[in-house]
Each structure stands twice: as structure tokens, then as C-alpha cells.
Amino acid sequence: MAELTPVMKNFILHWGEMGSSWGINRTAAQIYAMLYLSPEAMTAEEICETLSLARSTVSTGLHELLGWGVIRILHVLGDRRDHYESMHDIWEMFRIILEERKRREVDPTLTMLRENVSEPSGREELDPYVEERLLEMLEFFEIINALYKQFEQMPTETYKKAVRMGDNLTKVMSLIAQN
Amino acid sequence: MAELTPVMKNFILHWGEMGSSWGINRTAAQIYAMLYLSPEAMTAEEICETLSLARSTVSTGLHELLGWGVIRILHVLGDRRDHYESMHDIWEMFRIILEERKRREVDPTLTMLRENVSEPSGREELDPYVEERLLEMLEFFEIINALYKQFEQMPTETYKKAVRMGDNLTKVMSLIAQN
């Protein structure tokens, strides 16, 4: 793994760029990408060398990825160092990222909307139009929230298969919608 | 609209913060939030005053929002200035944001994966393990891509209703999955 082929470099660099629009910082995303391609778990030191990053940067990045829950620490007998490996099942990873996004994007907004709609601070009277818009958005977020929850509790295999046959999704949805 | 109530301020500030994790910059997100709450379309000048932003910043922000397609320009008879209003239907907006995310996050990755898997640059031999991982990810992104497309072509009313009854989604999915 010390040597990166051009294809691997492409992949890692691209992933780094993508990470930015995903709210993961570039180096963390690169680390993730490399672990994803690596057949074996890697030590922080190895990651440093391969990606030419400072040891501290790698430490921070790994920490962030652990926070996302998309990598794991492994321990090897007779080796004091931590070994890191990426989550193998990409679908499981997808689910984790969804949940994390919900936690970061949906939950705080939901809280804020609920607070402001139900009990406007300082007992001010709420402009009817504003209230209407807030309620509409609240309703929307409640629904999204419920959707997320559905996904959470769905077994991986279920939504995997369901999503795979996306071709028929429209039809199914239409049927449901007629209800 | 010149005066912002505390609730409005909360909403706008929160939206600004959220924008950051959404890849929209803070001021643009704030502008959007204000337009969302505004019963009437607003001019750039009014936005400046209400949010205490520089005219140029507002111009840039509006441009960005136009790029996302979540606001519109209106013209008023006898007024040379552009008036801006937010998209009213939050569901339609949701769809637009989905599409935009796909364009920014999914499409480039898909392109990159296809290129690297099918024709590794310079005719290098591809490590079998790496190829396997790339293929797995490619397959995943193809499916997500197909899913997005399904949503795109679905009439707003359809997915609105479908999503609304999320409670039953698990069951439906399970049924589909058994197929």
C-alpha cells in the first residue's frame, strides 16, 4: 500500500474534493478513501507516509472519521499501534452517513422550529404569515424526520433490495399516492 | 419587513448556520431564509438594510441562490429594480435541492468511477482488490443515480403523498424486497 497507483491517486484525490461538499474535510476524506481501497487495516504512521501528511493531521482526520462511524479501530496481537480499517459494506456506510446527516441537519432545525412556533420567546404576537410559513416548514421537516427514522430501523437487506429495484419505485409510489 | 421580530431573527440565523453544512454560504442562506418569510418579494436594497449586509454581498448571495434555483426574480411595473421572492412550495424546493446535490455530488463521482474502472489511464494493470472495491462503489452510485432520476420524473404530488405516508414505507419496502 506504500505505493499508490494512478488510479488510486485519482480516486483518493477525487474523494478529497467531494468530501468538501459533504462537510468532511479534505484530508479526512482522503484518508477514508485510502482505507476503503486498502486490503489491510493501516496504522496512522503508514497513512502519513502514503499521503504525505503530518502525523497530527492524520490523528485528527481519523478521529473525525471515527466520529462519523465509517472506520473502525483494529488491534493486532503483539502490536501496540492502532490499526484502522474502513467499513466494508458500502450500504451500511450509506445508512450511517444518512443518520449522521439527519443528526446534524434535520434535528437542530426541527428543534428550532418547534420552539419558535409553539412558544415564541417573550410572548410576542406572531405575524400570521410568518407563522404559516414556519408551520409549513415544520410540517415538512417532521415528515422528513419520520422518513429518516423509517430508514434507520429498516434492516440493511431490506432497503438494499428495495432500492436496487428503483425502476419500479415510481409505480409503487404512484399506487401509494392514490391511497 | 424592515423590522425583524425575534422569531424571524432566530429563524434567519439558524438557517445561516445550517447553510454552512449544506454547502451554501451563510449570508446566502440568511437571505434565503428572509425571503422565505417575506410575504412580498424584496429588492436587493431592502435585503441589505434588513440584514445589514453590503450591497455586493447581497448581489453575490442572490446570484448563488438563483443558481440553486430556489429563488426567482420578479419585475414590478414602473419599477426598474429586480424583486426577489423565494420559491413557495417547499416540496418543489426539496426536489430542486435534491437535483442540485445529485449534480454536484453524485454525477462527478460517477464519471470518475466509470473512467477509472473501465479504462485505467496508461493501460496499467489494476490491482484486483482495488478493482473490486471500485466496482462495488460504482454499482452503488449507479443505483443512487437511478433513484434520483426516479424522483426527478415523479410529479410533485405523487412523491408528496408517498412520502407523507412514511409510516407504511417500511412495510411496502419489505414487500418489494421479497420480490
Add this chain to the structure above:
DNA sequence: CGTTTATTTCGGTAAAATCCGAAATATCCG
């Protein structure tokens, strides 16, 4: 046209995020 008004572009500054290297801390072993 020239003038006024609206909008965008642009250079520079301010703020924020990223990353490094050194120091501190923690962990393990003899």
C-alpha cells in the same frame, strides 16, 4: 446621448478552516 439608477465585478482585508511541528500526554514494556 447624457444622466440617473441598478447591478456586477474586482482588489483588498478580515475571518475561518486547514495543516504542520513541537510539546504534552498516555500506554506499554522491561
Add this chain to the structure above:
DNA sequence: CGGATATTTCGGATTTTACCGAAATAAACG
């Protein structure tokens, strides 16, 4: 405990991004 190795924390430097104000451009009007 003392020394060696692993990991984290921290201050500062670098890079990136956001924002402002001035200047340039565009559009409308008389």
C-alpha cells in the same frame, strides 16, 4: 520506575473563504 513508543493537544503559519467598498458595467429614462 524509567525508557520507549503511540497518540493527542496546542500554538502558530498557511491557505481558503467570506465580506466589504469602490470602481466598472448595464439598463432605463428624459
